[in-house]
Amino acid sequence: MQQLLKRIFQESNIPLTPRQFWRYSFYFWGSFALLSYLQIILFDVLIGHDKFYTKNLQWFIRWASWIAVTPYVLYAAHRFRVDYSLPLPKLLQRIGIHLLFLSLIGLTKILLEYLIVEHSYQLETGINLSPERIFIWLFARYDLLIASYILVVLGYNVVVTIYRNQELHQQTLQVQLTNEQLNSQLTQIQLQALQAELANEQLQSQLAQAQLQALRMQLNPHFLFNTHHTIIGLMMQHENRKAIDMVKSLSVLLRTIVDNKDVNFVTLAQEIAFTEQYLHIQQIRFQDRLCVKIALESGSESSLLPQFLLQPLVENAFVHGLEKVSGQIYLTIQSQLQDNQLLIRIEDNGLGFRTKQPNGRSGVGISNTRQRLYQSYGESASLRFEQPMHGGTAVVLTLPFMTETDMITSGILGDTLPI
Incomplete structure (x- = not known):
């Protein structure tokens, strides 16, 4: 019962x-x-x-x-x-x-x-x-x-x-x-979306500043003066073909910068192609004294990274180190995939790369590069300097390996650079 x-x-x-x-x-x-x-x-x-x-x-x-x-x-x-x-x-x-x-x-x-x-x-x-x-x-x-x-x-x-x-x-x-x-969570999600949108706007602003800085760096009087002086010297030596090649490379470099001002990310292969335009000018300038080696690990070429990231670092290698070397100068660009990360190493045999200017401030290009890395990847990316035992300077970039599909999923992909 x-x-x-x-x-x-x-x-x-x-x-x-x-x-x-x-x-x-x-x-x-x-x-x-x-x-x-x-x-x-x-x-x-x-x-x-x-x-x-x-x-x-x-x-x-x-x-x-x-x-x-x-x-x-x-x-x-x-x-x-x-x-x-x-x-x-x-x-x-x-x-x-x-x-x-x-x-x-x-x-x-x-x-x-x-x-x-x-x-x-x-x-x-x-x-x-x-x-x-x-x-x-x-x-x-x-x-x-x-x-x-x-x-x-x-x-x-x-x-x-x-x-x-x-x-x-x-x-x-x-x-x-x-x-x-749920409404509270939705509000939080909306706030997070607004924050993400704000961060994206900041990234766009940072990109615009980086592009302007890239223009300033590539068009700085020192670079233009040396290039102009080299062109005149080639013409005086009747090296018209080399002079024409330098003018063409300079035109391609400037056109690439101007035509792709709205681009956010490019593949490593595209960034290397852009950097090679700058290296071609330096190759004509230094002639046989300059030896450039580019070694990219298979599969790393498809990784996306912020555009105009490598060229300022390469130019700094010339400005702060290689131009002061009287003999043979070497520049190596390597890429490597490790634990789902992309490692890029730029090494030279110059007199030593200074990250501080005489006034005590960090170099504009380096500071700009670090800030762009943080805006794009947060704490997942880094930039550091190494002093190899045999001399010179090495700049090491570490950033997440992300393809176009990964960045579309993460929501941070803009256009790609049609080099």
């Missing part, structure tokens, strides 16, 4: 223990039993019937049996719940089941009364109670039986509805709370 009650309350989400149920059931049927007993006493007084102890016994059995059978009535109400949203045939079927069940309960209760009071009634009155009394009592009390049964079923349905409404209310509050949390 206890397990049956626990199962009913658990499946119905009713926070009630069997002990509480029995207490409430006693109060419920006890109130009806008290009214019924007062009615019997009043009826006997008004009619003048003699008092029989058997009648009191029968009264006790009738109402005590209601307490005993209530769990089974609850089970029937739970198992065959009458819901008016059901199709009519299904609804009529469940009503028929309840009528059959309450008839069976009524018959059982009256049969129990008869078996207990029959002998007591005979001893007290001297009259035998025939078995026909069972059906007489059943039909005489059938309306009260139906009313009591419906009252229990209706009460159960009301309680279930109340707790389900409370549960729905709690779920609604939970959904509202979840929606508020």
Whole structure:
């Protein structure tokens, strides 16, 4: 019985223990039993019937049996719940089941009364109670039986509805709370999107500044003067072909800078091609004294990096180191893939690359390059200087290996440079 009650309350989400149920059931049927007993006493007084102890016994059995059978009535109400949203045939079927069940309960209760009071009634009155009394009592009390049964079923349905409404209310509050949390998260995402957009704008601004700085660096008077002087010297030496080649390379270099001012990222192969235009000018200038070696690891050429990243570093190698060497000068550009990172090494045999200017400030090109790396990759990229044991200077760039697909996925890819 206890397990049956626990199962009913658990499946119905009713926070009630069997002990509480029995207490409430006693109060419920006890109130009806008290009214019924007062009615019997009043009826006997008004009619003048003699008092029989058997009648009191029968009264006790009738109402005590209601307490005993209530769990089974609850089970029937739970198992065959009458819901008016059901199709009519299904609804009529469940009503028929309840009528059959309450008839069976009524018959059982009256049969129990008869078996207990029959002998007591005979001893007290001297009259035998025939078995026909069972059906007489059943039909005489059938309306009260139906009313009591419906009252229990209706009460159960009301309680279930109340707790389900409370549960729905709690779920609604939970959904509202979840929606508020989602809205808060959405707001945070929007803020992050705005921050990302702001960072992208800053990157665009930084790129524009880098392009201007690249123009200043490539068009600085020192470089233009040396190039112009070399062209004149070649023409005076009747090296017209070399002079024309230098003019062409200078034109290609300047056109590339101007035509691709709106480009964000380029492949390593494109950046090397641009840098080679600058190296070609230096190769004509220094002639056989300059030896350039470019060694790119297979697969690294497709990695994307900010444009105009390498040429300023190469030019600094000439300005701060190689131009002061009287003999043979060497410049090596190497790339290597390591742990999903791209390593670019620019090494020369100059007198030593100074990252500080005489006024104590970092070189504009170096500072600009570091800032662009941070804007593009955050802490994932770095630029450092090394002093090889055999002399000279090495600049090492480390940045994430990212293809065009990777950058589209990350949302930081602009156009590519059509060199």
